[in-house]
Amino acid sequence: HLPSEKPPPTPSPGDGKCLPFWVPYGSYCYLVYNDKQGYSWPDARHVCQSVRTELVSIHSRAELEFIRNLNYTENHHIWIGLTRDQNFGWGWTDNTPLAFVNWASGEPNDAFHPGEAAEENCVEMYPDGRWNDNNCMLKKGFACRHRQFYTTDENKNPVFPTDSTGGGK
Numbered sequence: 001h002l003p004s005e006k007p008p009p010t011p012s013p014g015d016g017k018c019l020p021f022w023v024p025y026g027s028y029c030y031l032v033y034n035d036k037q038g039y040s041w042p043d044a045r046h047v048c049q050s051v052r053t054e055l056v057s058i059h060s061r062a063e064l065e066f067i068r069n070l071n072y073t074e075n076h077h078i079w080i081g082l083t084r085d086q087n088f089g090w091g092w093t094d095n096t097p098l099a100f101v102n103w104a105s106g107e108p109n110d111a112f113h114p115g116e117a118a119e120e121n122c123v124e125m126y127p128d129g130r131w132n133d134n135n136c137m138l139k140k141g142f143a144c145r146h147r148q149f150y151t152t153d154e155n156k157n158p159v160f161p162t163d164s165t166g167g168g169k
Contacts, residue, residue, distance in 0.1 A: 024148060030067060031070075033141055039139055044079045045142075055079060057081045057082070058100060068125070068129040077132075080143060090108070104132050107130075107132045108120065125143075
């Protein structure tokens with residue numbers, strides 16, 4: 001009978017650190033990229049992952065409003081980390097549960113647009129916070145998210161806590 005390992009206590013929100021220029025909210029940090037050029041969904045995800053973060057997943061109305069208010073330039077709608085999975089359901093790229101959704105009326109509709117080969121497998125957020133499935137190759141802004149961190153490694157890189165519960169607020 002192995003001794004049950006108690007997980008370390010979760011520090012209260014705001015104790016952790018964010019990457020430079022990222023904005024804290026709850027136990028996470030956020031950055032919205034929304035310059036003129038825009039990025040395809042795969043390119044957007046690559047930018048997030050290049051700094052060991054992931055496209056944003058959204059788990060509450062409050063979190064959604066926070067992200068919506070970060071998107072102050074509004075050059076584009078912004079890609080979020082929701083995408084169609086292998087089973088043709090929807091799932092977050094960070095594998096957190098899909099418990100909260102905010103689809104625009106009539107969405108997701110997986111529309112085929114004339115002349116477009118790609119189906120609508122990626123999700124953008126409108127300035128009003130509602131979600132729409134769209135062609136992943138369209139150029140948009142995007143938002144990344146990471147867990148706040150408390151320590152850095154020998155190269156001064158953040159050590160991001162893992163979300164062992166699989167949840168996330």
